[in-house]
Amino acid sequence: MTEIFRMNEAQPRLLDEMRQGVVGKPLSRPEGPKKVTGTARYAAEDLPDGCVHGVLVRATISRGRVTGLDREAIRDMPGLIDVITDARLLRNPAQGMAGVAPCQPNGEVFYHGQPIALVVAESLETARDAAHRLPVHYEEIAFETDPEAAQDREDKDPETAGHFDATFAASSVTIDARYRTDAQAAAAMEPHAAIAQWSGETVLLRGSLQMLRFNRDELADSLGIDPERVRILSPFIGGGFGSKLGIGPEAVAAAIASEKIGRPVRVVMSRQTVFDTVLRRSETLQRVRLGADGDGRLRAISHDDLVSNLPGESFAEPVSQASQFLYGADGLSFSQTLARVSRTPSGSVRAPGEAVGMLALESAMDELAEKLGLCPVELRLRNIPETHPMTGQAYSVRRLADCLRTGAEQFGWARRGAPGAQVEGDWRIGMGVASAARKSALVQSAARVRLLGDRAVVETDMTDIGTGSYAILGQIAGEMLGLPVEKVDVRLGDTSFPGASGSGGSFGANSAGSAVFLAAKKIRAELAAQLGCAPGELALQDGIARGGNIERALTDLVSSEIVHEAEIAAGDTSKSHLSSGFGAHFAEVAVNVWTGEVRVRRMLGVMAMGRILNEKTSRSQALGGMIWGIGSALTEALEHDPRTGHIVTRDLANYHVPSHADVPGDMSVVFLEERDDMANPIQTKGIGELGISGAGAAVLNAIAHATGARVRDFPALPDRVIRAIEMAGV
Amino acid sequence: MTTFTVNGRSHALALDPRTTLLDALRDHLNLTGTKKGCDHGQCGACTVLVNGVRVNSCLCLAAMHDGDEITTIEGLGSPDRLSALQAAFVEKDGYQCGYCTPGQIMSATALFEELKAGHPSYVSEGLDGATMSDAEIAERMSGNLCRCSAYPLIREAIAMAAEAEE
Structure with a gap:
């Protein structure tokens, strides 16, 4: 049993003392050549011999019970094998890190589009046809679909510090504004897919999943078997963004069908099924109240929200998460109401909380700046608190002010004139700013590193969902062991390897990276002992070990292999300090005053996110997040049919994720140098979600600056922009 | 058959x-x-x-x-023998998860030929063809979604491969 290293105090910056010089470098991904040649194999692509095809049958009612399936009606379809109904089928995917089965409704229907059965056939074409033809009988019961009107709602106790009401009342300038965000979808490009294959008592699942250590337990619990009997492979995942955190209906249905039929079964969700059944980001109604004194110092902050989910789902979009520590005030209050409605259940989508909460908070800050007649950058700079305003915790390291100042300088913020003043024909041009914040975390994680002479192997069940895990884990091991990255083979996505954090919550690099670091550190200690020097004197570079006046090639020093495992978990520093990425987003937009069309002309994100492990993949993550910000600000909206709750915009033609033409070529990212000593032994912070946090607000604030009119329902679709312009009378 | x-x-x-x-x-x-x-x-x-x-x-x-x-x-190529476009995607990090990548590269491969053949697009100045520019690439690649949103880097990779071809 490997001893768990707990992060109880700041650790030395060992990576800065290493000689190989690969950590931080903009190195290309080692798996890149496979991805660009189509030889990287994703979940649905390794078809075992004899594999048959399953298609999920989904409910066409919103609430009630399945009373029967008319199997006879389709029994003569050639190639049809079975119609599977089973009490273990899932209602929806597990929430992130659940580790246990999600709701297994056993015939009960909670939302329109819910999986209720699996049709299995020799071919995909037959299975798809049969799933559509299968008559299903229901008993319907009453339901609600509108979160704002729902009777079934849960009010959570407000979180407070100081006295909000009194400080708000005593403020000389106040903002009290309501904002709405439409529900959103992760819409990863690879649809959810699973191939299940039993051999004896064990099931092998090829899946598209982000957190294998948890997913194995969830699949086992769903099937009612021991986790030892489950192995999951996810070497390549076609995007996750939260949508593949938990085991899903496709995986459990494939496993059940495969066991029953005795052949491998593949279940791939159609794009519409992904939209209908995979956890969405809840729509939100938010009320932000800010109170300040005349010189722009915040005295009161309140951020209340209404979100929705299905009954039984514990997740509630943590809308005000960043509002609780980004700025300081004397009185703060945060409350949440959770409406229970028959809509596709909600869960984590990239930066749950910040992605929508910061749209409202940062819009409100802009409105306050306007009312105060103060520069929006300056207002933010004046309200950076000494310590966490809710908990009193210290910030581990925070360069928010530097990000705001550097961004303003590089973006040419000083050229920003009065609202509505810059005109180019039918277009109004404006600039906007927003702060960025996203909490960073360390999650229990294990890894094994093998040193075989002048090459090494890293093994962990960590996943790479496009984030760059293959690259950075190879860089960490290479740096610690004095090997070029080409000599490090990183093996991921297999539950037979030590269990890692998985990819979620921006904690993957922090957690899995630290585990690899610690395992390699143990190997270093062994090498130092062999050379007869202290670990601190050992220098490893390009396969050569030096220490105590001795120089030896690693191939001489390592007779067969040196293997070590390490495991890390959060410790005291996670309680004493708040670790969060911080940044500042800047956007310039053009708004057509007649059509309401918004074009983003350029964006700049300045971010401080701890040690950068790979400058190239980090930049990609940051850029991707900023473009998600464009989507949330301008186009992404899941529309629900008010009669059924069913999602209307349930494909990629109707749910508008940003495309090439929506994204300007002038998109810049600047990283400020930083080390987070309190976060983990490699001094990193999460990267994957900071880019989106606040980015959309910069775009929305730029629209307000361009037009002099404020949109408060997001995304700022053309009709909403036109309405805001008309109402403002500008 | x-x-x-x-x-x-x-x-x-x-x-x-x-x-x-x-x-x-x-x-x-x-x-x-x-x-x-x-x-x-x-x-x-x-x-x-x-x-x-x-x-x-x-x-x-x-x-x-x-x-x-x-x-x-x-x-188009294999991991050991990448086409110019494939190599440019690796160099520029014109992808993340890699799932849309083959489609992006196939589209870009065709885009080169379409430009050579003088096909105009919505953003072209006129109907007499067009020259390679970021705006042309963005317009002509808009049928290929990338949810990781590597768009700026995909376009840099395409521009890089186009330059190499000249």
């Missing part, structure tokens, strides 16, 4: 008439480099060349392509 050529190799397939060209490639010829993202012609992940022209293979029935010459991502 449908007979077509894929990456220079002839294949004769007896398929369910409902089988799309995409599923024929992926499930029957084991050419899984061509991806299924939406099956509705909305995302571009399934882009292949049919007789040199880019198409969404999910919107084609395999049976409609008797006698056609099809090029997939596997026909």
Whole structure:
């Protein structure tokens, strides 16, 4: 049993003392050549011999019970094998890190589009046809679909510090504004897919999943078997963004069908099924109240929200998460109401909380700046608190002010004139700013590193969902062991390897990276002992070990292999300090005053996110997040049919994720140098979600600056922009 | 029986008439480099060349392509022998998860030919053809979605490969 290293105090910056010089470098991904040649194999692509095809049958009612399936009606379809109904089928995917089965409704229907059965056939074409033809009988019961009107709602106790009401009342300038965000979808490009294959008592699942250590337990619990009997492979995942955190209906249905039929079964969700059944980001109604004194110092902050989910789902979009520590005030209050409605259940989508909460908070800050007649950058700079305003915790390291100042300088913020003043024909041009914040975390994680002479192997069940895990884990091991990255083979996505954090919550690099670091550190200690020097004197570079006046090639020093495992978990520093990425987003937009069309002309994100492990993949993550910000600000909206709750915009033609033409070529990212000593032994912070946090607000604030009119329902679709312009009378 | 050529190799397939060209490639010829993202012609992940022209293979029935010459991502290069575009995508990090990548590269491959042939686009100055620019690339690549949103880097990679070609 490997001893768990707990992060109880700041650790030395060992990576800065290493000689190989690969950590931080903009190195290309080692798996890149496979991805660009189509030889990287994703979940649905390794078809075992004899594999048959399953298609999920989904409910066409919103609430009630399945009373029967008319199997006879389709029994003569050639190639049809079975119609599977089973009490273990899932209602929806597990929430992130659940580790246990999600709701297994056993015939009960909670939302329109819910999986209720699996049709299995020799071919995909037959299975798809049969799933559509299968008559299903229901008993319907009453339901609600509108979160704002729902009777079934849960009010959570407000979180407070100081006295909000009194400080708000005593403020000389106040903002009290309501904002709405439409529900959103992760819409990863690879649809959810699973191939299940039993051999004896064990099931092998090829899946598209982000957190294998948890997913194995969830699949086992769903099937009612021991986790030892489950192995999951996810070497390549076609995007996750939260949508593949938990085991899903496709995986459990494939496993059940495969066991029953005795052949491998593949279940791939159609794009519409992904939209209908995979956890969405809840729509939100938010009320932000800010109170300040005349010189722009915040005295009161309140951020209340209404979100929705299905009954039984514990997740509630943590809308005000960043509002609780980004700025300081004397009185703060945060409350949440959770409406229970028959809509596709909600869960984590990239930066749950910040992605929508910061749209409202940062819009409100802009409105306050306007009312105060103060520069929006300056207002933010004046309200950076000494310590966490809710908990009193210290910030581990925070360069928010530097990000705001550097961004303003590089973006040419000083050229920003009065609202509505810059005109180019039918277009109004404006600039906007927003702060960025996203909490960073360390999650229990294990890894094994093998040193075989002048090459090494890293093994962990960590996943790479496009984030760059293959690259950075190879860089960490290479740096610690004095090997070029080409000599490090990183093996991921297999539950037979030590269990890692998985990819979620921006904690993957922090957690899995630290585990690899610690395992390699143990190997270093062994090498130092062999050379007869202290670990601190050992220098490893390009396969050569030096220490105590001795120089030896690693191939001489390592007779067969040196293997070590390490495991890390959060410790005291996670309680004493708040670790969060911080940044500042800047956007310039053009708004057509007649059509309401918004074009983003350029964006700049300045971010401080701890040690950068790979400058190239980090930049990609940051850029991707900023473009998600464009989507949330301008186009992404899941529309629900008010009669059924069913999602209307349930494909990629109707749910508008940003495309090439929506994204300007002038998109810049600047990283400020930083080390987070309190976060983990490699001094990193999460990267994957900071880019989106606040980015959309910069775009929305730029629209307000361009037009002099404020949109408060997001995304700022053309009709909403036109309405805001008309109402403002500008 | 449908007979077509894929990456220079002839294949004769007896398929369910409902089988799309995409599923024929992926499930029957084991050419899984061509991806299924939406099956509705909305995302571009399934882009292949049919007789040199880019198409969404999910919107084609395999049976409609008797006698056609099809090029997939596997026909452009291999991990040891990358095409200029493939190498540029690696160099520029013009991808993240990699799932839309084959479609992006197939589209970009066709884009070069379309520009050479003088096809104008919505953003071109006139109808007499167009020259390579970021705006032209963005417009012509907009049928290929990338949810990781590597767009600026994809376009840098395409521009890099275009320069290398000149």
